Structure formats: structure tokens, C-alpha cells
Amino acid sequence: MSATAWLLTETPASRRQAAWGQAYRRWLQFRRNKLAMAGLIAVLVLIVASLAASLLALQNPGAQTLADRNAPPSAAHWFGTDELGRDLFSRVLYGGRITLGMVVAVVALVAPVGLLVGTVAGYAGGIADRVLMRLTDIFLAFPRLILALAFVAALKPGITSAVIAIALTAWPPYARLARADTLTIRNADFVAAVRLTGASSARVVVRHIMPLCLPAVIVRATLDMSGIILTAAGLGFLGMGAQPPTPEWGTMIASSRDLILQAWWVPTIPGIAIFVASLAFNLLGDGLRDVLDPRQR
Amino acid sequence: MLRIRNLTVSFRTPTGISHAVREVSLSVGREKVGIVGESGSGKSLTARAALRLLPPGAILEAEELSFDGTDVLRARESDMRRIRGGRAGLILQDPKFSLNPVMTAGAQIAEAWRAHRGGTRRQAAHAAVDLLAQVRIRHPAHVADHYPHELSGGMGQRVMIAMMLAPGPDLLIADEPTSALDATVQADILRLIDDLVSRRSMGLVLISHDLPLVSHFCDRVLVMYAGRIVEELAARDLAHAKHPYTRALLTCLPSLTHDQPRLPVMQRDPAWAEA
Amino acid sequence: MSEAAAAGSPGRPSPRRLLGSVGNLASVPITLFGLVLVTFLIGRAVPIDPLIAVVGDHAPPDVIARTRVELGLDQPLYVQFWIYLQHLAAGDLGRSVMTQRPVTADIARFFPATLELATSAIILAIVVGVPLGVVAASREGSRFDHVVRVVVLAGQSIPVFVIGLVCLLVFYADLGIAPGTGQIDVIYEGMVPRCTGMLVIDAMLDGQWDAASDALAHLAMPALILAYFSLAYIARMTRAFMLDALGAEYVVTARAKGLSRTRVVWRHAFGNIAVPLVTVLALAYAGLLEGAVLTETVFSWPGLGQYLTVSLLNADMNAVLGATLVIGLVYVGLNLLADLAYRLLDPRTR
Numbered sequence: 053m054s055a056t057a058w059l060l061t062e063t064p065a066s067r068r069q070a071a072w073g074q075a076y077r078r079w080l081q082f083r084r085n086k087l088a089m090a091g092l093i094a095v096l097v098l099i100v101a102s103l104a105a106s107l108l109a110l111q112n113p114g115a116q117t118l119a120d121r122n123a124p125p126s127a128a129h130w131f132g133t134d135e136l137g138r139d140l141f142s143r144v145l146y147g148g149r150i151t152l153g154m155v156v157a158v159v160a161l162v163a164p165v166g167l168l169v170g171t172v173a174g175y176a177g178g179i180a181d182r183v184l185m186r187l188t189d190i191f192l193a194f195p196r197l198i199l200a201l202a203f204v205a206a207l208k209p210g211i212t213s214a215v216i217a218i219a220l221t222a223w224p225p226y227a228r229l230a231r232a233d234t235l236t237i238r239n240a241d242f243v244a245a246v247r248l249t250g251a252s253s254a255r256v257v258v259r260h261i262m263p264l265c266l267p268a269v270i271v272r273a274t275l276d277m278s279g280i281i282l283t284a285a286g287l288g289f290l291g292m293g294a295q296p297p298t299p300e301w302g303t304m305i306a307s308s309r310d311l312i313l314q315a316w317w318v319p320t321i322p323g324i325a326i327f328v329a330s331l332a333f334n335l336l337g338d339g340l341r342d343v344l345d346p347r348q349r
Numbered sequence: 350m351l352r353i354r355n356l357t358v359s360f361r362t363p364t365g366i367s368h369a370v371r372e373v374s375l376s377v378g379r380e381k382v383g384i385v386g387e388s389g390s391g392k393s394l395t396a397r398a399a400l401r402l403l404p405p406g407a408i409l410e411a412e413e414l415s416f417d418g419t420d421v422l423r424a425r426e427s428d429m430r431r432i433r434g435g436r437a438g439l440i441l442q443d444p445k446f447s448l449n450p451v452m453t454a455g456a457q458i459a460e461a462w463r464a465h466r467g468g469t470r471r472q473a474a475h476a477a478v479d480l481l482a483q484v485r486i487r488h489p490a491h492v493a494d495h496y497p498h499e500l501s502g503g504m505g506q507r508v509m510i511a512m513m514l515a516p517g518p519d520l521l522i523a524d525e526p527t528s529a530l531d532a533t534v535q536a537d538i539l540r541l542i543d544d545l546v547s548r549r550s551m552g553l554v555l556i557s558h559d560l561p562l563v564s565h566f567c568d569r570v571l572v573m574y575a576g577r578i579v580e581e582l583a584a585r586d587l588a589h590a591k592h593p594y595t596r597a598l599l600t601c602l603p604s605l606t607h608d609q610p611r612l613p614v615m616q617r618d619p620a621w622a623e624a
Numbered sequence: 625m626s627e628a629a630a631a632g633s634p635g636r637p638s639p640r641r642l643l644g645s646v647g648n649l650a651s652v653p654i655t656l657f658g659l660v661l662v663t664f665l666i667g668r669a670v671p672i673d674p675l676i677a678v679v680g681d682h683a684p685p686d687v688i689a690r691t692r693v694e695l696g697l698d699q700p701l702y703v704q705f706w707i708y709l710q711h712l713a714a715g716d717l718g719r720s721v722m723t724q725r726p727v728t729a730d731i732a733r734f735f736p737a738t739l740e741l742a743t744s745a746i747i748l749a750i751v752v753g754v755p756l757g758v759v760a761a762s763r764e765g766s767r768f769d770h771v772v773r774v775v776v777l778a779g780q781s782i783p784v785f786v787i788g789l790v791c792l793l794v795f796y797a798d799l800g801i802a803p804g805t806g807q808i809d810v811i812y813e814g815m816v817p818r819c820t821g822m823l824v825i826d827a828m829l830d831g832q833w834d835a836a837s838d839a840l841a842h843l844a845m846p847a848l849i850l851a852y853f854s855l856a857y858i859a860r861m862t863r864a865f866m867l868d869a870l871g872a873e874y875v876v877t878a879r880a881k882g883l884s885r886t887r888v889v890w891r892h893a894f895g896n897i898a899v900p901l902v903t904v905l906a907l908a909y910a911g912l913l914e915g916a917v918l919t920e921t922v923f924s925w926p927g928l929g930q931y932l933t934v935s936l937l938n939a940d941m942n943a944v945l946g947a948t949l950v951i952g953l954v955y956v957g958l959n960l961l962a963d964l965a966y967r968l969l970d971p972r973t974r
Contacts, residue, residue, distance in 0.1 A: 190658030323786030331781035434882030446873040
């Protein structure tokens with residue numbers, strides 16, 4: 053039996069076959085969406101470029117050649133040089149690494165915590181639910197950037213503080229999403245059946261409810277990543293994120309802002325990089341949403 | 350009045366074209382015709398095709414599709430709007446979803462009335478109350494000011510009927526009008542429809558999955574399966590049905606009068622989908 | 625409000641599902657308390673000794689000791705919090721180290737400019753964004769719809785400060801059709817008597833039409849840029865809501881009644897999403913406060929956002945926390961208004 057036939061069979065013989073089949077069907081559906089595929093490819097390129105930055109960057113991003121400042125794009129410097137004569141192409145590549153690292157760090161912190169809080173609140177109900185939801189509301193009550201700014205100001209400006217600050221403001225929507233899904237699922241018959249077999253609450257939540265909340269969380273996380281990229285860049289631009297000489301895209305724009313008139317490519321190219329990265333995640337997220345959780349907006 | 354010949358409704362799916370309605374032909378005059386079939390047999394789509402109210406993405410093909418001489422297939426949208434409501438009305442299944450939640454019952458009926466008869470808002474409002482009385486609602490003026498979520502299922506369906514009768518159509522298409530209602534209310538609503546249709550000499554197309562119900566209220570019955578009409582007969586001849594699907598349906602009905610040790614389960618013959 | 629009442633048609637989710645609103649009315653005081661607590665804790669988490677910020681590096685030890693007692697910094701944390709609450713209740717947000725004025729006075733001075741910017745932006749965004757969303761949904765899949773989706777996508781992905789800089793470059797430096805940064809031209813500065821704090825209005829009230837038009841010209845670019853981002857969000861949500869509504873059974877009924885397309889789209893479908901849309905609009909306005917911070921920095925707009933960022937750079941924690949608290953309060957207020965509007969306007973919840 054060919055692999056495709058095995059995956060697409062209407063009568064799967066095992067749970068694993070059914071799971072693989074469902075994943076394959078979803079992949080086929082995703083593949084049909086051209087924009088989503090473009091987003092996926094862009095994200096993959098971004099990841100590869102960031103990981104291979106040290107290989108792809110032809111020059112040292114920190115090497116200053118003051119004689120060659122603000123040079124336009126040329127064969128020697130593909131994106132030109134910045135205000136201190138550093139190669140812009142290498143800096144953008146390394147900046148990609150930083151941005152991606154920050155985004156992954158935030159999501160890795162935020163999604164599990166949000167998922168846990170949401171499922172526990174939704175499943176336990178009662179006081180636990182109320183307390184956790186009030187906590188969620190408090191953090192939702194701040195506009196993200198503002199609270200992140202306040203946090204970063206209290207700690208030392210830098211990448212770590214920025215990541216923590218963004219994470220602190222980004223987790224509430226995941227909790228809400230997970231809770232909403234949990235409330236729907238926990239009344240389902242199969243949950244009652246599992247409990248009748250003696251499963252503990254923890255087991256029910258972790259093994260049965262959480263996996264069903266995952267699609268919504270994944271979609272949200274991917275879409276969020278574009279927002280996190282923008283927030284991180286915003287923090288950098290305001291001087292509250294990565295500090296110079298670290299080649300974070302927002303920081304790069306801030307330090308070269310005055311050059312917008314003479315050497316417009318110096319602040320603009322990192323800006324385009326931010327746009328492309330954010331757009332890629334948006335397209336990917338939209339595509340994932342259509343496949344995994346079409347009811348989400 | 351309504352003439353359909355070789356109607357096909359298809360949808361494009363990732364795995365090819367799917368035909369939901371296959372070469373259906375029927376005609377309805379000033380009589381009561383019932384269309385019976387299970388979920389997915391294509392009965393609702395047939396009804397909606399007659400008014401060109403298909404969902405986007407649906408492909409409509411037919412040799413003939415006409416309403417009282419007007420070619421529905423090639424009619425302009427403005428002509429269709431005159432037919433819809435004005436010449437033929439459509440009653441949907443569940444008033445919880447088929448009535449606009451943010452308009453009062455009276456407003457929705459008045460809107461239908463004004464769209465086809467013109468007149469002032471006051472006249473329309475009066476007509477709405479009058480129509481509510483005709484569908485046997487006891488406090489029509491009171492109900493007219495209520496929102497759909499404040500009404501029971503039976504009342505909501507009466508509002509729906511009043512709304513569709515307001516412009517004075519010649520044909521009423523009722524798509525599972527009682528399937529969402531309690532059993533006690535079902536009979537009331539059907540009798541109401543029967544009464545109104547008879548009094549106004551209208552045609553009726555009653556769509557349902559309930560075979561005995563349809564045979565009771567209709568003159569003619571069409572049985573649909575997998576998008577095709579498999580049998581067409583007069584209601585009183587139902588017991589003498591010839592097609593195996595119809596016979597199977599009849600046999601599966603539990604009966605109060607005939608004792609059966611075990612309810613039969615229908616064995617589907619793939620040939621029925623082809624015939 | 626019951627979930628059933630907020631439900632859409634079968635299989636379609638309630639628009640309320642995703643609105644991270646403040647919750648029911650009883651929770652507002654708790655949220656406000658949490659807001660204040662978080663702000664206070666952030667303030668106390670500062671590694672810099674706030675004492676130094678007040679008295680400077682070289683103060684003699686007895687001054688330090690005295691100031692420490694004065695500021696209550698020798699007390700346990702919960703006592704400090706209580707003192708903080710008392711100050712808040714009296715409207716005292718502390719003194720800004722930078723301007724040497726009470727923070728409340730600073731905020732009163734700078735907030736109207738942000739209000740002017742945000743309000744102009746939201747009006748533009750609503751007037752353009754809502755119809756765009758409605759028409760795009762009613763013509764799903766058409767070229768117009770695709771254009772709207774591109775506009776929305778761009779608005780979600782472009783960093784606002786980059787567009788600000790690029791617009792300054794193109795329209796101010798290159799084409800010369802837009803005035804530069806700031807709220808008004810240097811020649812008019814100080815000439816307009818302060819009434820509402822919003823220069824365009826104040827100038828008009830005073831009859832200084834040339835100053836007013838200059839202020840308007842300065843307002844145009846930042847407002848338009850902010851409006852674009854808000855518009856993208858509003859159009860996206862409107863389109864999403866409308867797509868749901870247009871798939872509902874009552875729309876089939878409306879069409880079956882023979883109503884015109886315009887009436888079906890606006891009176892029936894749009895009429896049903898108008899109420900959740902109000903909530904979205906309130907959230908959009910709140911989101912503008914965030915965008916304003918970045919835009920004000922780019923355009924040197926003397927609003928609360930710029931006040932916040934300048935205070936940040938100067939580590940003026942009183943000012944930072946004061947501004948954060950005020951913005952947080954406005955945010956909570958807007959969410960509350962949205963919630964109330966929903967309850968009042970939706971006939972299902974009355």
C-alpha cells in the first residue's frame with residue numbers, strides 16, 4: 053500500500069494511522085493556500101538564515117570602517133554600511149537571530165503557562181477559576197507595549213528584560229483561549245467516561261483536555277509572533293530593548309534615525325526586515341488558522 | 350406554477366465535483382406536494398434552487414427552471430427579488446436562527462409586507478399585527494413588539510409564516526417547518542399551514558424527513574435519495590410504493606397497530622444512488 | 625450575560641469569545657486594584673535606590689536618613705503600599721524628577737495632545753474601516769476583497785515607527801508637501817491660548833485660523849498613519865464578523881423575502897454585528913494609545929507617549945509609573961464602556 057493511500061484511507065486501523073492521516077489531510081489543505089505556503093517558506097528561510105548567520109554573513113557585524121560610513125548598497129556591502137561603517141547585511145542577519153530568539157523565548161514561556169492557567173481555571177471552576185481569571189484580567193488591562201516599557205524601565209534595559217516584559221503581557225490571551233476551549237470540552241461525554249474509569253483530574257486535564265486546546269494555542273502563538281516581533285522592535289526603537297551595538301533591528305533604526313534623509317537605506321532596510329518577518333508569521337498563522345481552528349479570528 | 354426539469358446542483362470540492370442534486374424534475378401547481386428524504390438527499394437544495402437562494406460556490410444547472418412563466422435560470426436579480434417573497438415564500442426550519450435576532454417580530458413582518466406592497470410604515474405595522482392574528486397568535490400586538498429570542502419555538506415559526514405570507518405569494522415552500530419544534534406543537538403548525546394554504550388557494554411544497562407526516566398533509570409525495578427523485582406518487586397510494594427505498598422507509602416505521610418483535614434496519618442498496 | 629444569548633448561528637462562535645474584556649462589572653474594582661498593585665511593585669523593583677533619585681549622589685548621611693523617613697522608605701512594603709494608595713486617592717502621583725513638577729500636572733499637560741491624535745485617528749479609521757470591512761465581506765473573493773485583505777495584512781505587519789520615518793522622508797523631505805515634526809510650526813508656538821490642550825481646537829476657538837490650519841497640517845500625517853493601523857484592525861474584525869453574519873440563516877430569510885442586497889447586507893447582517901463591533905471599536909481606540917507612544921516619538925508630538933519615553937530614558941520612575949497607571953486606567957475605562965455598550969444595545973441581554 054502506498055504511503056499516500058495508507059494516510060488517506062477512510063478506515064484507519066490504528067490510532068497512530070488515524071493521527072497521521074489527519075495530519076496529512078491538514079497538510080494537503082494547508083498546501084492549497086498559496087499565501088500560507090509563502091509564509092511558511094519565508095519563516096523557514098528566516099530560521100535558516102538566522103541559524104546560519106555566522107556562515108552567511110560575509111563580514112563581522114561589529115567591524116567598523118569609519119571611512120566607509122553610510123555607503124549605499126554595493127558589491128562589497130550588499131545592503132550598504134551603517135553610521136559606523138558596519139556591514140548592514142551581516143547586521144541584519146544577526147539581527148534576525150536576535151529577533152527570532154526573542155520571539156521563540158517569549159512564546160516558549162507564554163504558551164505553556166497560558167495553557168496551564170487556562171485549562172486549570174476552566175476545569176477546576178469555582179474559586180480557582182475566578183482568581184485565575186482576575187489575574188488574567190489584570191494583565192489584560194494594560195496595553196502591551198506600555199506595560200512592557202514599565203517593566204523594562206524597572207529592570208535594566210536589554211534583551212532579557214525585554215523578553216520577560218513582553219512575556220508578562222502576552223500570556224493572558226492564551227489563558228482565555230484555553231479556558232474557553234476547556235469549558236466546552238469538559239462537559240463532553242468522553243471526559244465523563246475517562247473520569248468514570250478512575251482517572252485523576254490531573255490526568256484528565258493533561259492527557260485529554262490540553263491536547264484538544266493545542267490547535268487554538270498554536271494558531272494564536274503563530275499569529276502572536278508577528279505582534280511580538282513588532283513589540284520587540286518597538287522596544288528597541290525606544291531604546292528599551294537590546295542596546296547598541298547589538299544589531300537588533302529596532303535598535304538599529306533608532307540609532308540611524310537621523311540618517312533617514314541622507315542615507316535612507318540605513319534605517320529603512322532593518323524596517324523592511326521587520327516587516328517581512330512579521331508578514332511571514334502573519335501569513336503562516338492565517339494559514340494555520342484556516343486549517344486548525346477556523347472559528348478563531 | 351413551478352416547473353423544474355433536470356435540475357443539477359453541484360459543489361466543487363478538493364476531491365472533484367460533488368453533485369448534491371442530480372437531474373431532478375418536478376412541477377407544482379396549486380396543490381400540496383411533499384418532498385421526503387433523509388439528511389443529505391438534496392431536498393432543501395432543490396427548494397432553494399427554485400428561488401436561486403443557493404449558497405455561494407454552488408453550481409446550478411437545469412434544462413428548465415421556471416416560475417409561472419418567468420425563467421428563473423436566466424432572470425435578472427431584480428426580477429428574482431420580485432419572485433422571492435412576492436410570488437413564492439420560503440419557511441425555514443428553526444426560528445431561533447432563521448429570524449433576525451435584533452429586529453422585533455412585527456418589524457420583520459412589516460418589512461416583508463412593505464417590500465412588495467409598498468405603503469407607509471404605519472400601514473405595514475398594522476398589517477403585521479393583522480397577519481399575526483391570522484397565524485393564530487393570541488396577543489398579536491403584544492407579540493409584534495417582541496424580539497425572536499423572547500418567543501417560543503412555536504410562536505417563532507408562526508411569525509415566520511406570517512412574514513412569508515405578508516406579500517401574498519402563490520406558492521409556499523416549507524423546508525422542514527416543524528423539525529425543530531416539540532411534537533405537540535408540530536401538529537398545530539402543520540394544521541395552520543394547511544389551513545392558510547387552502548384558504549388562499551396557494552401551492553405548497555412541504556419538505557420533510559417524516560414520511561407519514563408528509564403523506565398526511567400532501568396530495569402528492571416525491572421521495573428523494575442521494576440527490577435523485579426515486580419515486581413519485583399520490584399520497585393515498587403510499588402503501589403501494591414500488592421503489593425499494595420507499596418500501597424500506599415504510600417498513601422501518603414503528604406502528605401502534607402492528608406488533609413487531611424487532612424494528613427492521615434499512616439495508617442500503619448502492620444501486621439506489623444510480624437509478 | 626449567558627453564553628447562549630451571545631451565541632451566533634449554529635456552529636458559529638460567539639463574537640464575545642475573543643474579546644478580552646474586563647469581565648463583568650464586579651471585577652472592575654479588583655482589576656483596578658491589581659493595576660495599582662502591579663504599578664507599585666514595578667516601582668519598587670527598580671534597582672536604583674529611589675532615594676538617590678530624589679536627593680542626589682552627594683547628599684550628607686543625615687539628609688539621606690531624613691528623606692528616607694519622609695518618603696516612608698524605611699517602612700515594610702505593605703505599609704508603603706498603603707501610603708501609595710492614600711496618595712493616589714488624593715490624586716498625588718509623586719513628583720517628576722525631570723520636570724520637578726507634580727506628575728499629575730505633567731500628565732494633564734500632555735494628555736490632551738495624545739487625545740487629539742488618537743481621536744482624529746479613530747474617527748478616520750472607523751469612517752473608512754467599517755465600510756471597507758462590510759463591502760469586502762459582502763463581496764468575498766472578489767478583487768476588492770483581496771485588496772482589503774492586503775491592506776489589512778500590511779497594517780498588521782508593518783512597524784508603525786518605520787512607516788512614520790518613511791512618510792517623513794517621502795512627504796516632508798522629498799516632496800515637501802507635509803510640514804515637519806511637532807504639533808505646530810515654531811512661529812506659532814506659544815501664541816495659542818491653552819483651553820482644551822488640543823491645538824487645532826484651541827486655535828479655532830481663539831479665531832486664529834492660520835495657526836489652526838498649521839496645527840491641522842501637522843496633525844495630518846501622524847493621525848493618518850495611526851488611522852491606517854487602526855483601520856486595518858477595524859476592517860479585519862468587521863469583515864470577519866460580517867462573514868459570519870452573512871452565512872447565518874436569517875440572511876437567507878431576508879433574501880427569501882425579496883429584499884434588496886443593500887438592505888440585506890446593512891440592515892440585517894450589519895445590524896447584527898453592530899453591537900460586538902462597538903466593543904471592537906473601543907478596543908481599537910485603546911490600542912491607539914499604544915501606537916501613539918511610537919508615533920509621538922517619531923513625530924516629536926508632545927503627548928503622553930513622548931512623556932513616557934523621555935521619562936524612561938531619564939529613569940524618572942514616578943513619571944513612568946504615573947503615566948503607565950493613567951494609560952492603564954483609560955484602558956480599563958474603555959473596556960468597561962465597551963462592555964456596558966454591549967449590554968445596553970444588544971436586545972438579547974436586556
